Amino acid sequence: MSSMSKQKKTTIIIVAVAVVLVIAALVCWAAFRPRALEGVKEITVNITHTDGTVRSEEIETTAEYLAEALEPYELLEGEDSEYGLFVTSVDGEYADDTQGAYWMYDVNGSWAEYGVDTQPIADGDVYDFYISVFE
């Protein structure tokens, strides 16, 4: 009987811990998630290919996130992943992740902290896309 109630107690504690962790995750998401801006924004997108050529686009958009702003240009290809769009190809150049090659991008000269589909855009932003190889 006592072991039964002990088991019941443990179950209640573990379920409570799970609920608290879910709430904590949701609170963190609400506090720290990338926030988008409304209205018209002008952004610059530079794509540096491995052969050294650079494609630049000046884009005027009302999109809130980078991937959405680039959609009309059909620059990005990728797969949906746990962290959103996993970019495999930019402007027709494929990065082979099995060889450690990945498309990366900087926002105003600093490493991007979000995926392209959760990267909020602001007026005047400059985005630099390039391939990095991780050994």
Next chain:
Amino acid sequence: MSTTSTSLSSSNGNARLTLRELVSLSLLSAIIIAAKEAMSLLPNIEPVTLLLICITIVYGAKAFYPCAIFVLAEGLIYGFGWYFFVYVYIWPILVAAVLLIRRVNTSYVIWTVVGALYGLLFGPLCCIEAFVVSGWQMAFSYWISGIPYDIIHFVGNAVLCGVLLKPLTQLLQRLAYPEKGASAS
């Protein structure tokens, strides 16, 4: 033996595989890979957690064999990119956690919560690699970006484990060790 507990479940405790275990664990590895691929269109709704918990409850530490085969197969299917190195530690962590909890837990409710919590913690565990490669800021951003997917993973694992873990574990127990299952029914 109550049908609501997992206490009967255990492997023979011998580190060496019997021929029956060798064949069964090979087939279970194939089932994990096939089930995972079959459900891969659904974002973060996956059967691997359910199956690995079930196999670990029944086979104990021998569950590391199908776990390793599954990880290797994922590498062969999708390439040995960064995600492979996450898989190398993330799935054995689940098996190790179940092995530890298995010593004290006999409740399917708790196993369901364990599966659900593993889904919630999958994102943060993935970020360990981002932390090592790019530092805490990048790891934190990765984790924040993935929280909605972690919640989906949590709910998906809770539903799959809540509905299927008990019947699957009891079935596997009967198939794997019929001599123990017969005495329990």
